[in-house]
Amino acid sequence: MTAPADLLPPGLAADVERASGARIVAVRPRGGGGASREGAELSLAWPDGRACEAYMNYDVHRAGAGDDAAFLREAAVVRGLSQTGSASGLRLAPFIAAIPEQRALVAGRVEGEARFDHIKDADQKASVGADYMAQLARLHAADPALVPELGGPVPIRDQVERRLKSIRTASERGGTRDPLLRLAADWIADNIPREPDHQVIVHGDAGPGNFLYQGDRVTALLDWELVHIGDPMADMAMICLRTLFQPFIPLPAAFAAYEEAGGGKVDLDRVRFWRLLLQAGFARGGRYDDPSAPPPPNLGMNMIFSLIHRRVLAEALAEANGIALAPVVLPDVxxxxxxxxxxxxxxxxxxxxxxxxxxxxxxxxxxxxxxxxxxxxxxxxxxxxxxxxxxxxxxxxxxxxxxxxxxxxxxxxxxxxxxxxxxxxxxxxxxxxxxxxxxxxxxxxxxxxxxxxxxxx
Incomplete structure (x- = not known):
């Protein structure tokens, strides 16, 4: 019989037990969170007789989004907001433990379905979508001081310049220049918007697939690896990106639900700017043929996600510049x-x-x-x-x-x-x-x- 620890990367089970104080009774490997992480369902038992079912995301190869500091912010948000969520109406999985060395985050398992496309009833789709947007409005209304690890507000221009620097660096990575990223960076630099009226806790990866629902209600917000203080319109833009891969309610209905829940007016021009900027960040391409790069969790899907982001970036860049594009088809061979x-x-x-x-x-x-x-x-x-x-x-x-x-x-x-x-x-x-x-x-x-x-x- 396979021991639970043998179903996880070396040393991870021991680290979880040390951080949580619980014993791992069972492990069920799962596909992971998003395109960048692996996962497992855990059965945990504590010496005092307590027991619970948990879910763990982990990225031991550090192939996912962000860096080690981003993981610490993610863990801090889950810990801080899950403890205060009942007062604000926010719904998160309860924090159990974090292992920064393996980028592993363990939280109590919450009942619910993640696949929005599994909803067949139109009324249920509308209700779940509206409830999610209300959760996003509550997040944006939450006091950032609840998570001091996020730091204070940074001017949006500085945030954009930091992202631009990363995009420009990626456009010349490894001695191979990427004209598409350079063209996107030039447009972004020419179109940085004014400061928003206020900055908020931005989820950073908002949209379908990153929340659980049951019935017509959202049960938990998930995947906080890109959380930061910033422009709330960045979350509206990220929803646009996530709907590339998963269905959701029509965006006008989503934005209306956000506004009705007290989230403030959705500024479509700012959404378009952030949509292109975020798209450029995801369109850098992977180092899939580089033997020194860490292996992606799922090469086939990672390559597909990357290519879709690049194609959509090219289309968005053409739209932003008023360029009509001719269709491209494969030759008849x-x-x-x-x-x-x-x-x-x-x-x-x-x-x-x-x-x-x-x-x-x-x-x-x-x-x-x-x-x-x-x-x-x-x-x-x-x-x-x-x-x-x-x-x-x-x-x-x-x-x-x-x-x-x-x-x-x-x-x-x-x-x-x-x-x-x-x-x-x-x-x-x-x-x-x-x-x-x-x-x-x-x-x-x-x-x-x-x-x-x-x-x-």
Whole structure:
């Protein structure tokens, strides 16, 4: 029989027991929180006879959002707001323990469903969505002094400049320049909004998938790894990003519910600014081919999330600059010589491997692997023709024939980073590349292939 500690990364079980004072009776590995963390359900028992069911998110490889300081802020918010939530009406899972060294946060298990798309009744969708927005309004009304670890307000311009610095750094990471991120950073720098009327506790990752519900009521707000003091419109913008991957109520209805609950007027211009800024932060791309980078929890899904963010960023950047985009489609080419072998592998994963997996975490990773196989199949079939089309497009725009696609991309980056190409042309070219990448991964994306921002009005 497998010991509970053996189902967790080395040393994590002992750290949880030391921090909580409880003994781990049972462990049930889960898929984790979001795209960046792994998770487990725990049965805990204390020496005085108390027992409870708990849930733990952990990121022992530090592959997720934020840094160690961000984890400490997250733990402080869960501890502080879960203890005062009953007075303010906020609903959080009760804090049990935090292990900063492994970025592990343990909280009491709260009953509820996280998948908003599981709601089929229209009235229930409307009620849950409105209740969530009311919870967000209560969060924004909470006194930041309840969580002193968050620090005091910082001017919004300074917050944006700090994020801009990170985006610009990412645009030149590892000696590889990213024209799309540079173009986004330039637009952001030119459009920083005025200071908001007041700053609040910003959840930082607000939206569907980051709360639990039961019936027509939200039971807990989840995933506080991006929490900070800032502009409340940043949470409205983050809802826009999260609806790329999960359904929610229409945004005009969500914003109206927020205002009716006392959250203040939703400023759509500020929402658009934060939406593009946050999108740029999530569109940096992963170091998936870098052997020195920590392995992502689910390579297939992480790559898909990253690519969707990049495509939507390119579309939002074009909209912000008033640029009309032409559709990008894959060329008509026959299947590659080894196409059938990909089909065999996919059938084995779908029909043999996944049905026999009782471990939910392994099941999640196997499905992620199937997405990778679909992508590899598309690369084998369409990759050469797609690369030829991109090279011809760059050659025409730059007025020079390049020996390789890598050389053409380098010349394009030179032009963007030097400000030597009109922004309209540069945005169109950056979009064309990411649109082709998305087309190659469309089969792997499945239903996510059509992810777009929902209308704000």
């Amino acid at each position: 026959p299947p590659a010589p080894h196409d059938h072998s990909f089909t065999v592998a996919l059938n084995d994963l779908r029909d043999v491997i996944v049905p026999r997996l009782s471990d939910q975490q392994a099941d999640t990773k196997a499905k992620g692997l199937a997405r990778l196989v679909k992508w590899w199949r598309a690369l084998a079939r369409y990759g050469p023709a797609v690369e030829a089309a991109e090279r011809a497009e760059l050659d025409a725009a730059l007025g020079q024939i390049h020996a390789t696609l890598a050389a053409a991309r380098e010349a394009f980056a030179d032009a963007v980073f030097a400000g030597a190409m009109p922004r309209v042309d540069a945005v169109r070219l950056a979009h064309a590349r990411v649109a082709r990448d998305a087309a190659l991964m469309a089969d792997a994306m499945g239903g996510l292939s059509g992810a777009r921002f929902l209308p704000l009005t």
